[in-house]
Amino acid sequence: MLINISAIKDQHGASVRGSLQETLDLELPGGADLTGPVSISAEVTHAGETFHVQGKVSGNFQAECDRCLTGFKAPFHSEFQGEFVRTHAGRNSSRTDFDSEKDLPSAEDDLYQFQGDVIDLAELVSEAILLAMPMKYLCRTDCQGLCPSCGMPKGAESCGCEVEEINPNFEALRKLLGREEV
Ligand SMILES: [Zn+2]
Ligand SMILES: [Zn+2]
Known part of the structure; x- marks a missing residue:
């Protein structure tokens, strides 16, 4: 050099x-x-x-x-x-x-x-x-990390899990309204 x-x-x-x-x-x-x-x-x-x-x-x-x-x-x-x-x-x-x-x-x-x-x-x-060099190494900016069910990267083909994400705010609202479906 x-x-x-x-x-x-x-x-x-x-x-x-x-x-x-x-x-x-x-x-x-x-x-x-x-x-x-x-x-x-x-x-x-x-x-x-x-x-x-x-x-x-x-x-x-x-x-x-x-x-x-x-x-x-x-x-x-x-x-x-x-x-x-x-x-x-x-x-x-x-x-x-x-x-x-x-x-x-x-x-x-x-x-x-x-x-x-x-x-x-x-x-x-x-x-x-x-x-x-980046402060954090990310395979892509929206990488969602590992699936808690199967341990594979979330969104990867190897992970076929349907993970239901429950937003705590909606959960509270749902209880308040007394409805099962929102
Ligand atoms: Zn990643
Ligand atoms: Zn999975």
């Missing part, structure tokens, strides 16, 4: 683009896994003190549904950006090309360091993928 910036390193304002497919060994939350290589496209712009990187990553993951426990696959898309500062090999790695602290971009920016002419997108891309 490397982008070579040697073509633009002396040209303020110039950019270089790259796109690639990469198989990542990335641990996703909740036991989910990437199901194949991810597609990454990125643009690096020589922004003076830093190299500005922005790009997109997409791919597919597999997970177990939090409600019905069925395994499913789903796509994800995410975007990333960050500022890269060139550091010099052999020096303290916290030292940069900046003359003084005040020249450093604000700490609010995501700041990454690189050496030589190659920027490694691995960290940015990994963070972007983790941010794209």
Whole structure:
């Protein structure tokens, strides 16, 4: 996941683009896994003190549904950006090309360091993928979970149960009206 910036390193304002497919060994939350290589496209712009990187990553993951426990696959898309500062090999790695602290971009920016002419997108891309993962893994947004009668996912062909859902409000009303049928 490397982008070579040697073509633009002396040209303020110039950019270089790259796109690639990469198989990542990335641990996703909740036991989910990437199901194949991810597609990454990125643009690096020589922004003076830093190299500005922005790009997109997409791919597919597999997970177990939090409600019905069925395994499913789903796509994800995410975007990333960050500022890269060139550091010099052999020096303290916290030292940069900046003359003084005040020249450093604000700490609010995501700041990454690189050496030589190659920027490694691995960290940015990994963070972007983790941010794209849902809070809850659901096989579909209206997944109704497991059937209390047969234990199969509700609505699945394997569950043929007729589950009568009784709304407690209607039940109270029905008693009040003294009728069996509403
Ligand atoms: Zn489900
Ligand atoms: Zn059932």
